[in-house]
Amino acid sequence: MPYQAEISRSHPTAFLFLVDQSTSMQAAMSNGIAKAQQVADVVNRTLFTLVTRCTKAEGTRDYFEVGVLGYGGSEVRNGLQGNLAGAVFHPISRVEASPLRVDARLKKVDDGAGGLVEQSFRFPIWFDPQASGVTPMCQAMYRAADELADWCDAHPGSYPPTVLHVTDGESTDGNPEQLAERLRQLETEDGPVLMLTLHLSTAGNDPVRFPASESGLPDDYAKMLFRMSSPLPDRLMAIAQEEGLQVGTGAKGFIFNADVVEIVQFFDIGTRASELR
């Protein structure tokens, strides 16, 4: 059975965020915020959560390695800059130590008397939004596959890497479907790489969450992204069901036309791999 390996410091897993940074990502979502900004916020929040999950009183344990690739214009670039610019994948402790900056934000917390109060907290930023140029998705798949092949070779006993791909546009450098299939064939002893896709369509259709078939999807491009995605492993399926989503047998890691809440949910579910040891 694949996707059973426990995640430990001697057998970490990896998450690769693959983010479309083409011009169309400047378009606003229903909350008025540009897609690029919204996705950057959620990537930062997800990195924050991953760091927090790994942080114990004595420090941050390297259960995860994390990378971000952005693609737009003529290039695929490392989405992590500053001290993290030298490589794509980094142990989570290095990510913890190297945000670009740490902002002060407010959150509402229980006041212990049935109400809520605002509390300040420090929120690190690693990934800034960009949105310009065309959509070199094939190039991005090539680059991701190169990085993941090296990672799988170096970590044969680990839970396989998860790719979280976020896009709103059609590929402008060819058909990425076969490249995605090759990427999904990369594997560790615990199974093949997982490719989960979030399609931020500008079409006005209703969202489609973790479908088991492409028949309900409105256009060929959404259908292709569905085919590029991996079936959800049992554990992720159970987590999605716990979140109240209707996820049936054969469901794939694909969401079409996600709103803001679903973007957060997608990243949360996609990064809840196996138990940490």
Added chain:
Amino acid sequence: MRVAFAGQVPKDLAFAGEIEDAMAVATEAGRVAISDGASESYDSRSWAQLLVQRFVADPDVGPGWLNAAVAEYREQSSFTDLSWSRQAAFDRGSYASLLGIEYFQGEHWLKVHCVGDSVAVLIDVREACKYTFYYNYSRLFSQRPDLLSTDPARNTAFTAYPFFASHTTSWRLDAGAPWVVLCMTDAMGEWALRQHECRQPVWNELLALEVQTDLDALVAEARESRDMRVDDVTLVRLSFDDSRADGLPDA
């Protein structure tokens, strides 16, 4: 009552010092507690340790007891001095189970408190397993356990009556029988109940453990065969076969 065996095996042998289970024994007071600190939480080792120490000092577990434990934990931390990541992890809280045993010698009965997925098993050595608590089937370990948290907002379910009452039971130890109680954290508890359901002689196996290396070997074999989940293991075996040996005063 005497502690016939007490041992622990860490989940990761390369990091043996990081075991997040805790146990405390006060034989003169007739109290024993074990706790399993959750792996994915900030400082579950300290929290588990605090819970077991508080139990053996004061076994009157309830909402007030829990609130006092949380207050003590939070007083020990200097939140503002922590890095952003430690602050965020502290805010997520630390989580642990609690299994506490109180022995009332003169009345020959035990009171068992259990929150979470640690397990107590009462064994009459002549007749094998009599009762288990709180879980009694291995399949129950697949559900999300109730764990005591350092975050008061996560403890609201525990403060409602009759949570603690329903997580407490009493076992009478009829005179003359060679009673044994096993206290186990979840990985061993799930394994033992499953072995029992498969009619394997698991209780004899656990009763035969004499030294730490026996437990190490048993756990290593069960992990190797993938019969036991890899997690910290704590086992305490209490024996009630010889009341003269425990030194407890008659009530």
